[in-house]
Amino acid sequence: MSLPSRRVVGVSAIAMAAVVAAVALPLFQPWRLFTDKVVDESLPGAPGVSMTSSSPVPPTVSGDRTSTPAPPTPKPATTKPSQPAEPERLAAGRLISHEHETQGSVAIFRLPDGSRVLRLENLDTSDGPDLKVWLTNAPVLEGRAGWHVFDDGRYRNLGDLKGNHGNQNYVIPTDVELADFTSVTIWCDRFNVSFGAADLSKT
Incomplete structure (x- = not known):
């Protein structure tokens, strides 16, 4: 040539x-x-920590003598308000690795207002293109046998994965029947493969 x-x-x-x-x-x-993206969300409706002090009123000092203030006037008895309802855990599971090393836990909660969320806690997986959070009715299988099964049956997309690390909430639409779904997957929609998944067990 x-x-x-x-x-x-x-x-x-x-x-x-x-x-x-x-x-x-x-x-x-x-x-x-x-690349990594950390998203750390609190569970909606979870009770907060009270910051009200219960320390007694310190004595007052006048000159070189110490005097204790007069006790406060008693207030009329009132009915103690009922404690707000807390989120109720309906199902839970632990993530296993599929195409990418994945760790963390999954739980479904009913919030005090009646809405439901799927929560990922202590999530640790890889970043990737078009990652979704799916509710599915597919079995969670270990190894390569479980990488591609989640789009074979019924599934519901709860949205884009917010981050590959952290604690995150995903709203479950009101028309979703939880009895129809038995597992959760972090699904790469571009390449039709599971990064990690968890079986859901009722609690």
């Missing part, structure tokens, strides 16, 4: 590689394997 021909082939190969890279990089987003 002559030198000019080799140059043409070389330029063509470089151009082809550039085209492949331009298509593949946005699709696969390989840099996301090295």
